[in-house]
Amino acid sequence: MSRTTILLTTTLSFALLSTFSARAVGQEEHAEELKEIIEGIAARWETLPGMTAHLTHTFEWVLAGETQTTEGTIHLADGNRFRIDTSDVILVSNGTTVWQYTPKQNQVVIDRVDPGRPNASPEQIFVAFTEGARAEWIREERRSRSESLVVIRLHRDPQEEPATVEAWVEVPRMLVVRLAWSDGAGNRHSYDLSAIEIAEQPPERFEFQIPANVVVVDMRPPGQ
Numbered sequence: 001m002s003r004t005t006i007l008l009t010t011t012l013s014f015a016l017l018s019t020f021s022a023r024a025v026g027q028e029e030h031a032e033e034l035k036e037i038i039e040g041i042a043a044r045w046e047t048l049p050g051m052t053a054h055l056t057h058t059f060e061w062v063l064a065g066e067t068q069t070t071e072g073t074i075h076l077a078d079g080n081r082f083r084i085d086t087s088d089v090i091l092v093s094n095g096t097t098v099w100q101y102t103p104k105q106n107q108v109v110i111d112r113v114d115p116g117r118p119n120a121s122p123e124q125i126f127v128a129f130t131e132g133a134r135a136e137w138i139r140e141e142r143r144s145r146s147e148s149l150v151v152i153r154l155h156r157d158p159q160e161e162p163a164t165v166e167a168w169v170e171v172p173r174m175l176v177v178r179l180a181w182s183d184g185a186g187n188r189h190s191y192d193l194s195a196i197e198i199a200e201q202p203p204e205r206f207e208f209q210i211p212a213n214v215v216v217v218d219m220r221p222p223g224q
Contacts (some may be wrong), residue, residue, distance in 0.1 A: 020055075023165070023212070024088050030137035031137075033137070033150075034135060034136075034137045034152065037150055037152070037169055037171065037174065038135055038179060040171075041174045041175075041176065043168065043172040043174070044173070045104075046176065048076075048198060049198065049199060049200040049201075050075070050076060050077040050078075050143070050198070050199055050200045050201035051074075051075070051076045051077075051196065051197065051199075051201075052073065052074070052076075052196070052197045052199065053073070053074055053192065053193040053194065053195060053196040053197070054071070054072075054073060054195040055071065055072050055073065055086075055187070055191070055192070055193060056069065056070070056071050056073045056191070056192040056194070056195045057069070057070045057071075057190070057191050057192075058188075058189070058190045058192075059187065059188075060187060060188035060189075061187055062185065062187050062188075063184045063185070063187075066159055070086055070087075070088070071086065071087075071140070072084060072085050072086030072087070073085045073099040074193070075201055075205055075206075076201070077200075077201040077205075077206065078111055078131070079093055079095040080092055080095045080096075080199070081095045081206040082095055082206070083205055083206055084101070086167075086204035087104075088104065089101065089102050090208070092102075092206060092207070092208040093113055093206060094206045094207055094208075095113060095206070096112060096113055097110065097111070097112055097113065097220070098110070098111050098112070098113055099208040099210070101208065101210075101211075101214075102215055105215075106214050106215055107214060107215045107216075107217060108208075108210050108211075108214050108215070108216050108217070109216045109217045110216065110217070110219060110220060111220060112219075112220045112221070134154070134155040135152050135153070135154055135155075136152060136153040136154075136155065137152060137155050138151040138152060138166065139151050141168075147170070147171065147172070148171050149168045149169065149170055149171070149177070149178075150168070150169045150171055151166060151168050151169075152166070152167050152169060153165070153166050154166075154167060161183060161184050162181040162182065162183060164181065165179060165180070165181045166179070166180045166181065167179055167209075175193075175196060176193075177192065177193045177194070177196070178190065178191065178192045178193070179191045
């Protein structure tokens with residue numbers, strides 16, 4: 001799997017953090033607040049009509065001493081529908097079919113969305129990323145009198161990677177706007193959402209029109 005594909009699939013888990021089922025732990029004085037935040041995030045996503053945001057992924061490659069940044073736009077709607085546009089790749093799902101278009105390779109890969117397959121959909125990716133995690137209060141970053149960012153740490157199975165993930169939750173909107181973690185090699189990853197717009201998404205946004213004269217690789221079983 002290419003680094004770009006890993007970026008995109010992981011991004012989906014980030015954008016859908018609203019569905020996670022982490023358990024609240026941490027300092028006693030913040031336990032109730034943390035519980036309210038976790039429940040609020042889940043409730044917020046259940047009533048979300050759709051979302052558009054600017055996405056920034058930063059990858060700090062420790063061994064090479066390099067920092068790589070990828071930016072794009074992400075659109076989300078219910079029913080496993082999503083669209084991510086970057087300069088390198090476009091990933092679109094209408095809930096049953098997913099298209100991955102790589103302009104530089106002049107190629108489109110088509111596959112079906114299989115809920116039973118790990119990483120097949122945002123929900124599946126997210127569950128694999130956070131299932132069984134414990135949430136710990138880290139700090140609060142005040143933005144204004146009415147807004148703040150609460151930073152929490154998700155503790156996952158030590159055998160999984162990443163074992164810990166930090167999430168920035170925008171309060172009171174209860175939206176996760178940043179994720180950060182280090183991988184096994186010590187490289188640092190961060191995903192940021194900005195310019196978030198909560199609104200219904202047009203259905204045609206989640207259908208992909210294949211450009212002319214591109215190589216089409218259809219991974220779907222015959223007849224689908």
